[in-house]
Amino acid sequence: MLVHKGKCHPGERVLLLGCNGFIGKVLTKELKDSDFVVDTVSSKDIDLTDPNSVLPLVDKIKTCDHLVVLSCLTPDKGKGTDTLMKNILMAKHICDAILQQENRPHVIYFSADAVYNFEESLIHEEISPSPIDTYGAMHRTRELIFKEAVPDQLAIIRSTLVYGPGDTHNSYGPNRFRREAFREGSITIFGEGEDTRAHIFIDDLVKLTVLVIKNKSLGILNGATDESISFGELAKLISQFFNKPIEIKKKPRLSEPTHRYFEASRCYEAFPGFTFTPLKEGLTRTYQKMLEDPNA
């Protein structure tokens, strides 16, 4: 649950680590539109896995009021132990730089719903994290590293699957299904697509993040809607956007189906008046954007 520590003043400075990713690009624009002074760092600017990154980071962080950490090697960049260790090293170097600051910034760490297991059928912020894979364990470990560095100035956003135009990933879900349908006229699902997941529209996640910054919020927020859907239903829904028949191809399942639902009441309590974009509306907006730019 989030606690708000006050309102931001106009012109407060935000440093965004991981600005070139899917979320980073949209968030940078939204922050600028919201009159923040935004500084960004991408992996091309500073290699956060390198111990030498600490020094330039110290200078960068010195000038910021809010530090948003998006930098992460996602599973599509590799799922092995090497990726895990690199991600943890990144967190270590960022925290080393934070700890050298006289005035430590408000830190917003982007985690993932992978920190939860599938034993809980309904996830909310008070559920204890219990990751079941190295990706989830990585995010949980990084959460704890940040918590140790800035225990009283940390907000953690645990995001579920993000979709929307401009996604740089192509993982199993709305963006891959849309692209497959567009380019190949088919969507491939595992089994009958029984697994159930929540999805969050990129604009909603970015809006929530800006609210967290504006309210100087601390604590945990799940970036997830309370609208879950099976991948099979999702594939059908996406196929309906196209004027041609879309074949739903089925690959053998590799494991038992898993389901994940979220309870968003704590998000609504934290930000009264905020509502999530319904999945169908978000998919429609994404589809329309793709028609304008087929690479979206």
Add this chain to the structure above:
Amino acid sequence: MSHNLVAYVGLTHLGLISAAAALEKGAHVICFDPDENLITRLKSLKYPINEPGFEEAINKNKDRIVFTSSLEDLKKADLIYVAPDIPTDDTGAGNLEGIKKLITLIAPYILRTACLIILSQVPPGFTRSLQGIVQPTRIDPEKIYYQVETLVFGIALQRALYPERFVIGVQNTKKALDIKYESFLKSFNCPLLIMDYESAEFCKISINAFLAATVSTANTLEEICQKIGAKWSDITPALRLDKRIGEYAYLSPGLGLSGGNIERDLRTIVSISQERGTYGKVVDSFIKNSHHRRNWPFNIFYNYILPQFSDKNMTIGVLGLAYKENTHSTKNSAALKLISQLKEFNVQAYDPLVKKLPFDSDSIILKPSVSETVKDSDVLFLMTPWAEFKDQDLQKITSLMRHQFIVDPYKILSTNSDIANSKELNYYSLC
């Protein structure tokens, strides 16, 4: 029955109801509380509780009751019941400091022949731990008892007069019960179950755990019914006819465990389970289910109602603030939880008994009547199943509202009229 002089110490809901029941059974009663203001109010017949039959019982027998702040008066008593509230913190854990202080205060004024009976809800081990407190006094350790109370707000006096059984915790089960105490208990004509302190203390907790299990199971199954198109209201009669479940089981769907006492006992079980290494997760789940359930009205509002309003500057009416009907208590009330969640909206609320909120809020206005609360509301929540609300005409209510969104978890309003089927009415309830 004999002419016992029974004292009640700590004039809480429990203490006053128990005193009224003792009066009705012919006892002479001393009501003691160190709070002189409370005693003054009670002497002028201003009672802090609302229970059917309570005032009548006190007024009818006023020649046999004394309200006092004088410790000396306790020296006359044969039986001394101690019944203060055990306050709970935000996590529902009980704080025993108050009852310990109270017992320390009264102990020097208790005769060696008198019985000291703990009526408050205490954890296992508490009553035995009193030996240390009473050691320097004249109290006979064998005359310290723990008596299980099963107060139910709204029908408290009826239950106090006609208990299903008395469960008594004693220091030594081989010793006979004090004769005056036994005589008093027998005047209630119900079975007496005598056991050691720890068993009796845990018996009370066990009763609440079973109630919580039924409530949690009913709520869990009702939620599934909503998802799969089954009707819980069709299923419950079948369950009630099963003797293993029973006619009086708590099967009506609701908004979790309210009132505070049951949750406190569940927390005690979880705590003991953790300390002693037993598997207590099932009981922890009852608490979590209750918290989940309490969010039901708020989730309905956010998922189904709010998206239909482009202007968020809406007015929300809330009928009912007490945690259940026939009480002024708002402890763990689902209505208060909802109101705290709606603090960014304009809320107008009404309750027949609750006239003050336990927290400050600029956005909540307490209204004097149902119609004043409903008037110009965009959304109406019926949060406590008061009889007064059941009598309301749905047509009249909807005609007063600006928009017709009604969240009525307990199905208080009758939806048999034509208006219930109109397209303008958006009605949400548990099934």
